[in-house]
Structure formats: C-alpha cells, structure tokens
Amino acid sequence: MLILMILFPLLLAGIAVVLPWYRIRSWLLPLGGAVQFALAVAAVSRATAAPAPWIGLDALSQLVLLVTSLLYFGCSIYAVEYLNLHSERGNRMMVACLLVFLSAMTLAVSARHLGLLWMAVEATTIASAPLIYYNRNRLSIEATWKYLIICSVGIALAMLGILFVAYSALGNGVPISLQLDQLLRTGPTLARPWLHAGFVFMLVGFGTKMGLAPLHSWKPDAYGEAPGLVGALLAGGLTSVAFLAILRGVQIMGAAGDLAMARHMLLGMGLFSLLVAAVFMVRQGDIKRMLAYSSVEHMGLLAVGVGIGGLATFGALLHLINNAMTKGCLFLSAGNIHRAFASKRLGDVRGAMSVLPVSSGLFLAGFLAITGSPPFGPFLSEFTMLRGIFAGGPMWVGGLVLTLLAIIFIGMGATVLSVTQGESNIPQIHFPDRVMLAAPPMLMLLVVLGLGLYLPELLQRLLEDAAALLEVKP
C-alpha cells in the first residue's frame, strides 16, 4: 500500500506531462490528493505492522503522513481554481512538480533507511524549487536560487551527518547499516564522538530544511515569493517532514543513551528560533514574510517541546498537526488577499474585510488560532507544552517562551488587524471570494477548531505512541 502511495503520484505526474488538456490536468491534483488521503487514513487506522527494512510506518510517521496528506488534499482542491485563474502561465510544470513533491514527501515519511530518507528529502527540495518560481519575476527567481542553494548545501551537511552516524557503528563487529531499526538496536554500542558529530550535522542539515533559526534565511524569501498554495505545502507539510528527519536522529541518540544532549541542542535552537521570530515579526510590513517568521516561530516551539520531553513532547506532536493545518489556512487565505489587492505590502492592503469577507475572516481567525487563542487547537497544544515545560523543565524556559509568545502575538496582531480592518482603498475587485478558493482554508480551520474542542481517542493513542518513541526505553 505504501508503495502504491509513492508510485501513484509519480504515475499521475507522468500523465500530467503528456496530457494536452489544461483543465483536466489541474484535476489530476485533487485525484492524487484524495487517493493519498484515503490510503493514509486506511494505513493509519490499521495496527502498525513490524516495519519493513526499507519503508514502513511507525507511530511517528503515521502521524506525519496523516497531517501531510490531509493538508495536501485541501491544497489540491484549492489548486484547481487557482490554476484556472492563472491559465496564461501554463500548469504542466506546476502540476507535475506538485505530484512529484507529494511522492517524495511520502517516501521521506515512510523511509526506514537514513540514506533513503536523505534521498527523498533532497528530492522534495528539487521538486519544490520550480514551484517557488511559478510567478516568474525577478523576486521569485531570487527566492528560488536562495532556496535551492541554501537547502541543497544544508542537506549535503545532513548527508555528512548520516555518514558520521554510520562511522560510529563501525568496529563493533556487525556489518554496518543505516537501517533505522538496526541502528536503534545497536544504539549502546555506537561510538560516541562520531554519533554526536553525526547528530549535530543532521540537526544542522535537516534544521535548514525545517527553517530553525539561525538557518532560516531562505524561509522569508521563499515563502514570501511563492504562491500561497506552495507556501502552505512548504510551511505545513515539508517542515513537518524535515522535523521527522530530525526526530529520527533524536531516536538514535536516545537509543545510545544520549537523549539529554540531543534535547539540549533542540531546546537551544528552538528558543533561538522563537527569539528571531519575535524580533522580525514586530513591525513586519509584508503579509507572507510575516507568515514565514510565524513558521520559524512554530518550528522553534516544536523543537522546544521535544527538547523538554515528557508531556511537552506530546504537546509538540499535537502542535505539529495544529501548526500544519493553521498554516495551510493562513497561507491560502493570505494568497486570496494578495491576489485581490495585487500586493502583499502593508501599505497597499487595507480593509480586506470589506472586500473579501470570507478570506479575510479566515485570515483573522487563522491568526487567532496560530497565536494560541482558545478555542482553537494550537491553544490546547501550546498549553500542554507549557504545562510540560513548567512541570519538567527549568522555570526560566517557560517564562521566556511565554514572553516571546506574547511579543509575537502583539507584533502579528498589529499587522493582521491593519490588513483586515479599516477602509479599503481599491475601487473595484477583480478576484472576489470564490467557493473553491475559500472552502479549503475554511475546512482546515474547522479541523483546527475541532482539535481544540475534542481530541479523538484514535488520535490521542497515536500521539501517545509517537511520543513514547522519543523517550528512553527502560
């Protein structure tokens, strides 16, 4: 079934390249997204089998797979109408790359071999670069170049880290392998210095991809210039996949008995990401760049949560779902606002509420959700994380996180309110709200709202199993 999930989008991508009809080609995306989502739900609802040597699902990857496929499904519906609006640009490249991207993401999530994981993550970089260049102007090409070079070099360092981990397995008699399960089994015998170096490089490499500060420099540019649809997939889907890759490193460190060290590093980078996000979010004059810094913030929160451990890890994994869905809603609705006003600068976009009631309502609600206001899901997950921090971690970390979250709330609020409220300054609107462009972000917001009110038992068990993978086994 997993193989089908990886190969089917590739097949559709092949069809997209040869198919001559524009509109039908766009509809390949929802087809791929729906099949993917259905298969993902089927795969998650079944009990976890013993993972195969190459690809397989454990609780962590089930969680990420569920999140990415739901997000992708929503975005693929949005994509149909979006591509219809931009029919002069052609959609062959876009549809094919989006489908290859889906396939690479699924492969990365289900990989049980570190080399395969690396290969899939690098493939996501390559498949998403043309997506960022969709607008075909000077700014988007600059963003694409930075994204390609910085992420490729970052990922190359992750490869070095993986080789270091392999080197640490050398010399204890057994044939070395990068299979995750074998590394976890032989954890205590791994040579410490090489393992530590390997984890640092993996953290730096996949951290670049995830956008943890100080490795986030490509993020505002890429998210700022990419279409909202692509921003949603990168900020919600790809970052979760990169985080999963880091968590694999954490698992190996845990198996070797060095979990505390891995956690300290994650905690440090997470707090620094929060700090950077807070600094750049205040008085940010560009909607999409603001969302990019918000993404840096939430990646930081995920790292802090896993860095503290215990209840906070559970909170971080729940936050991964919430962040992906809310980011999807925010980027898609910001894309609608951007299109209607033909600008994303704060000076040009005002009073969006009066011209785009649905999209800017969603944007405003998404802002409230992502900054952790009840009753949305992120409130619950951030609250759980904070409870975990105050219970198990140092007090100053909790205090610092709370302070930075407050600053971010104020900074983001100032920008969002000035975008949505007030008098609109454009005479007539060319792109009013449309059902197909407003429904996907609304559904994502409803999911976030639902998660804030009620956590299904199946999901709770999945999250507990996933969090247990990141603890030291007795």
Next chain:
Amino acid sequence: MIELSNLCLLLVILINFFTLGSARLVACIRAVALQGALISLLPCLAHGISGHTLMLFGSAFAFKGVFIPWLLLRAIREVRIRREVEAIIGFVPTLIIGAMLTAGAFIFADFLPLFPEHQGGLYVPTSLATLFAGFMLLMSRRKAITQVLGYLMLENGIFIFGMLLTEAMPLMVEAGVLLDLLVGIFVMGIVINQINREFSSVDTARLSALKE
C-alpha cells in the same frame, strides 16, 4: 592499490587548489569534472574490484565526470558568459585561505578518533579539505555557476568520506543520491538560465532585493 588511491587523493587536493586559483570558468568546470572522475575510481581502489564497486564506479563516473560537467558547460554556453570567474575575495587570498584550510584538515584529521585502519590514511583529510574548498568557492565567488561548482565540490568531499563505509550505503541508495545530485544541478542550470534572462547577468550580487 594503496599507492594508487593515495595518488588519486593527492590529485584531488591539487584540483581543489587549481579551482580556487583559476580565473577561467571553463577550466574550473573541467577541473571539477576531472575531480569527479578521479573520485569515482576510489571505490575500486579502496575495496577491490567487485560488482558493487564497479557499478558505483560506473554511475559516479557517468554522473560526476560526464553528465554534470556537460550540463554546466551547456549552461554557460547558453547564457554566453563573457567575463570569467568574479571573486568577492581575491584569488591570492583565496589560495592562501585554501592552503591554511587544507593544512588544518590534515592536522584536524589526526585528532579525530578514527579506527586504526583509517589512521594516517589520506581519505579523511582529503575529504575535509575538499569540503572546505567547496565552502570557500560557495562563499567567495559571485557567479551563480561557480556556486554550483562549490556545491559539487562539497558533494565530492562527502563522497570521499563515504568511501570509508561503502557497505553502509546500498547501491540503490547511492544511485538515488547521485540521481538527486544530477537533477538538482539540472534544475540549478535552468534557474541560472532564467536569472540571466531576467537580469542579463548571472551575478548573484544582483539577487539582493529580498531582505528585511
């Protein structure tokens, strides 16, 4: 066999210096192609000739030594680069820093807790030196295509380190990694072409509109 592989690795280091010091873009690309071809010999030299190493040699030689340089040469023909390598840091300072980094790599490799059979070998220091040279090239050159060369050298350095543990990387994965590299360079080539079309130059200093 040991002597041959050492000879190869020394040549790799010399190519690092040549690329750092050369002002001619075509010569740089050819040098990196030669470097790729040389390191593709390493699996056979280090582990003897077997099916696995021969396949690895074949794919690495085809990708690193032939396809990728061909792509890059085609890219510069298409964008018709007239001016040659432009450096942010001058050539002589680059060479001096490169020499210091190479010396540092050799000293550093002595301190690493390597396994006895790798101690004193040239693999680890060469790998580190090539990594550093790649980073130098990435940071100190302004043309987009030289940055791609730097990335390629970085990958070469990692490949050399990978020679110590070929059994960890099954052939399928190794081939996938090389394929990723090839497609990545191909996409970079397309982007370079677009940069040239938009800016009528491939100078990355022009790519500076996006900042806070």
